[in-house]
Amino acid sequence: MKMEKMKQLLLISILYLIFSMLTSCNSTYTDCENPDYSNCQTSVPSTGTMEIEVTINNENPKVPITIYIGNIENNQIEKLDTLIEGSKKIVLPVNQTYSVTAKYKKNGATIFAVDDDKIKASSKAVCDSTCWDVSNGSVNLKLKY
Amino acid sequence: MNRIFIKLLFSLIFVIFSGSIFAQDKNIDLLIAADKGDEEAVIKLLLDSADINARSVEDVTPLIYAAQNGHLNIVKILVYNKANIEAYSTQKTTALMAAAINNRTEVVDYLIKEGAKIQARDLYGANALLYAVAYNYFIMSDMLIFYGANPNSKSNDSISPLMIAAMNNDTAICNLLLRSGAKINDANQYGYTAMMYAVLNNSKEASKLLLDIGANTELSNNNSFTPLCMAAEKGNLEIAEMLIGKGAAVNIKVPNYKRPITIAQISNQTKLVKLLKQKGAKSLPFPIYNKVSFGIASSFNLDDILFGGELGLNDDKLKTSINFDFLTRLGYKRILENINDTVSYQFWEKRSLLSLNFEKRFNIRISKTQPNNKEQGILVGVKGYYTYGKYSGSTKKPESILFVAPQIGIFMKGAFTEMKIYYEYQDFKSYKVSPHRVNIALKFDIPLKNNMASSTKIDWL
Numbered sequence: 001m002k003m004e005k006m007k008q009l010l011l012i013s014i015l016y017l018i019f020s021m022l023t024s025c026n027s028t029y030t031d032c033e034n035p036d037y038s039n040c041q042t043s044v045p046s047t048g049t050m051e052i053e054v055t056i057n058n059e060n061p062k063v064p065i066t067i068y069i070g071n072i073e074n075n076q077i078e079k080l081d082t083l084i085e086g087s088k089k090i091v092l093p094v095n096q097t098y099s100v101t102a103k104y105k106k107n108g109a110t111i112f113a114v115d116d117d118k119i120k121a122s123s124k125a126v127c128d129s130t131c132w133d134v135s136n137g138s139v140n141l142k143l144k145y
Numbered sequence: 146m147n148r149i150f151i152k153l154l155f156s157l158i159f160v161i162f163s164g165s166i167f168a169q170d171k172n173i174d175l176l177i178a179a180d181k182g183d184e185e186a187v188i189k190l191l192l193d194s195a196d197i198n199a200r201s202v203e204d205v206t207p208l209i210y211a212a213q214n215g216h217l218n219i220v221k222i223l224v225y226n227k228a229n230i231e232a233y234s235t236q237k238t239t240a241l242m243a244a245a246i247n248n249r250t251e252v253v254d255y256l257i258k259e260g261a262k263i264q265a266r267d268l269y270g271a272n273a274l275l276y277a278v279a280y281n282y283f284i285m286s287d288m289l290i291f292y293g294a295n296p297n298s299k300s301n302d303s304i305s306p307l308m309i310a311a312m313n314n315d316t317a318i319c320n321l322l323l324r325s326g327a328k329i330n331d332a333n334q335y336g337y338t339a340m341m342y343a344v345l346n347n348s349k350e351a352s353k354l355l356l357d358i359g360a361n362t363e364l365s366n367n368n369s370f371t372p373l374c375m376a377a378e379k380g381n382l383e384i385a386e387m388l389i390g391k392g393a394a395v396n397i398k399v400p401n402y403k404r405p406i407t408i409a410q411i412s413n414q415t416k417l418v419k420l421l422k423q424k425g426a427k428s429l430p431f432p433i434y435n436k437v438s439f440g441i442a443s444s445f446n447l448d449d450i451l452f453g454g455e456l457g458l459n460d461d462k463l464k465t466s467i468n469f470d471f472l473t474r475l476g477y478k479r480i481l482e483n484i485n486d487t488v489s490y491q492f493w494e495k496r497s498l499l500s501l502n503f504e505k506r507f508n509i510r511i512s513k514t515q516p517n518n519k520e521q522g523i524l525v526g527v528k529g530y531y532t533y534g535k536y537s538g539s540t541k542k543p544e545s546i547l548f549v550a551p552q553i554g555i556f557m558k559g560a561f562t563e564m565k566i567y568y569e570y571q572d573f574k575s576y577k578v579s580p581h582r583v584n585i586a587l588k589f590d591i592p593l594k595n596n597m598a599s600s601t602k603i604d605w606l
Contacts, residue, residue: 006561010589073540099538111481113491116538139538144479144491145577 032127040131048119049089051138054102056086065141067092068099072114094121094134102141115139172199179207179223182216187223197228206232206240212252213243220252230261237267245273245289248282257292264294269605270301278306278322279606281315286322296327303333304603311339311355312603314348319355329360336366344375344384352384362393369399370408377405377421380414380517385421395426404428411435411461413508413517432460434467438563440588444472444498444571448578451498455586459563464506464520470528473497477537480576492536494543496575502528506556518560524567526552532573548572552584563588 054063063083067090069076078092083102092098099116117137123130175195178186187207191197198206208228211219220240224230233239241261244252253273257263266272274294277285286306290296299305307327310318319339323329332338340360343351356362365371370378373393376385389395396404406426409417411433422428436459444451452475457468477493484490504526511521533545554567565586572580 010561010591068538071540072538101538109487109489111489111491114536114538115493140493141491145481 035127035129037126037129037131040126040129041133042129042131044123045094045121045132045134047091048094048121048134049136050092050098050100050117050119051087051089051136052083052100052102052141053087053139054083054113054141055104055143056084057143059106060104060143063141064103066101066103068101069096070099071116072099072101089136092119092137094119098137098139100139100141104143106143111143111145113141113143115141171195175199175207176201176205176210179216179219180210180214182211182214182219184216184218184222187219191222191226197223197226198232201234203236204234206234208232208240209234209238209243212240212249212256213247215244215247215249215252217249217251217255220255224256224259230256230259231265233265233267235268239265239267241265242267242271242273242276245282245285246276246280248277248280248285250285250288253285254288263289263292264298266300267605270299271605272298274298274306275300275304275309278309278315278318279313279603281313281318283315283317283321286318290321290325296322296325297331299333300603300605302604303335305331305333305339307331307339308333308337308342309603311343311348311351312346314343314346314351316350316354319351323358329355329358330364332364332366336364336368338364338372340364340372341366341370341375344372344381344388345379347379347381347384349381349383349387352387356387356391362388362391363397365399371397371399371405373397373405374399374408377409377414377417378412380409380412380417382416382420385417389420389424395421395424407433407462410463413461413520430463432465433462434458434460434593436461436590436592438466438468438588438590440563440586442470442472442584442586444569444582444584446579446582449474449478449575451496453498455588457502457588459590464508466504466506468500468502468504470500470502471497472500478575478578480543480578482541482576490539490541492539492541494534494536494575496532496534496543496573498530498532498571498573500528500530500550502526502552504552506558520556520558522556524552524554524556524565526567528552528569528571530571530573544574546573554584558590561590563590 052065065081065083066077067079068074069078097116097118102113104111117139119137120135121132123132171190171193172195175190176199178190200206208223211223231239241253241256264272274286274289277289296306307322310322330338340355343355362372373385373388376388398404406418406421406428409421438457438459440455442453442455451472453470453472455468455470457466459466474496477495480492480494482490482492504524507523508520509522528550530548530550534543550569550571552567552569554565556565567584569582569584570580571582
């Protein structure tokens with residue numbers, strides 16, 4: 001009897017947890033009588049930014065970077081650049097995953113730091129308009145080793 | 146004219162209502178007087194036309210109050226004045242039962258002589274004898290039997306007086322009931338006999354008495370548990386010895402748990418296991434996976450941390466378990482992959498691990514009073530791992546490998562929960578990640594086979 005009760009209690013707790021997770025509030029209410037379009041970008045965005053972080057040091061005062069569309073093995077180069085500061089934002093077309101490499105020298109050897117991210121445009125309906133938003137990308141190509 | 150009529154009508158309503166209120170007050174006073182044993186007040190109130198069968202909120206009458214508190218004279222006054230002797234409360238407790246529950250022998254004696262029904266049953270189907278036995282009132286039980294109470298009567302949950310006396314280890318009442326015709330091997334709806342109740346409650350004297358008189362040691366309950374199986378589960382060593390001495394079969398087969406020795410092993414009754422082995426019990430060296438476990442797990446060291454879950458099967462017999470784990474790095478970790486002597490790639494690595502593990506637990510008892518469903522001790526085991534992963538920005542992947550990791554640590558287990566912390570040598574060849582790891586798992590255990598002996602708690606007491 002006790003065992004049965006414990007089982008029931010456990011099951012109820014799990015179901016309650018799942019229910020709470022599924023129904024937890026996420027307020028998306030918009031006042032459509034007085035809509036606020038001040039933060040609404042109505043035109044479809046074509047570009048976004050990719051923030052690239054690199055390590056600048058004595059051995060690597062200038063870091064050459066290569067931006068690829070997709071994986072680096074695809075070899076589809078979108079852009080080449082050289083960074084002289086630790087961080088730079090580069091404008092790139094949206095809805096694409098980019099892989100970025102930074103080339104470093106260390107004790108006579110070459111290290112390619114690799115990372116990727118996606119620049120994505122998304123839309124949502126706000127009353128009778130469609131608002132666009134860009135989720136920009138960032139890659140961390142800092143040298144760790 | 147109309148005004149006079151209205152005045153008369155109001156006066157009449159007032160008289161009726163006030164009369165009813167005063168009558169109500171008298172009835173309440175009578176209930177209070179009967180409860181307190183105030184004879185004078187009872188007589189006065191009865192003469193003042195208080196309702197002799199007045200009811201409290203719970204339908205208790207003055208007679209029930211007087212009987213319950215042993216006010217014999219008031220009981221006599223009320224009965225003499227034709228109080229309803231069989232009136233009962235909302236729990237269906239009669240005056241006789243109320244007197245029996247409170248060990249008012251003189252009142253019970255009087256009420257029976259005045260015709261109170263001795264076999265009257267309350268809401269739980271319990272009668273005066275069952276209550277007298279339950280509260281260990283020997284004289285009361287003796288008197289009720291003398292007046293014809295049935296020693297084999299049963300409550301709604303099918304409990305007989307002998308079962309209760311055995312449970313209470315009351316050998317005097319057991320003897321009384323058996324002498325009066327109580328059936329020693331009578332079973333209730335769940336198949337439990339008085340012998341089984343004695344065993345489950347570790348009632349040694351009652352067990353000895355029942356065995357001496359000839360209680361059947363081979364009867365089994367609805368879960369096929371014999372008294373010896375119950376003694377094995379509860380760890381009742383002396384009773385187990387008595388049962389074996391009276392010929393209880395040590396190798397009797399019980400579905401799911403096989404034999405009494407297996408039941409003792411699952412219930413962590415080490416002394417019982419020893420005894421049963423001495424008495425020739427056979428124990429096959431196979432595990433019995435009787436619990437399924439699930440929970441969260443983490444594997445970490447200063448370089449890396451992985452999270453995930455664990456699903457497993459626990460064997461409480463040989464204290465082993467088999468677990469399936471999934472662990473994954475929540476984020477990415479920078480690693481360096483050397484292409485040749487002069488070129489290397491620094492990737493962000495995502496890593497996941499799948500593992501199948503076999504563990505053996507060694508219990509360490511901290512104190513003698515520790516409950517048997519609580520365990521702690523050392524665990525040792527071995528895990529077979531498969532690891533896989535990916536690098537961001539590249540189609541290249543870290544090498545997927547199979548490897549074996551030994552583990553050692555500590556564990557704590559309750560009836561439904563367990564926690565383990567253990568060291569593991571987990572070398573999945575990730576760059577600059579130490580293979581020495583600490584693993585933690587918190588899990589819930591759910592029994593797969595629930596056919597251990599039930600609780601012997603009686604709801605109506």
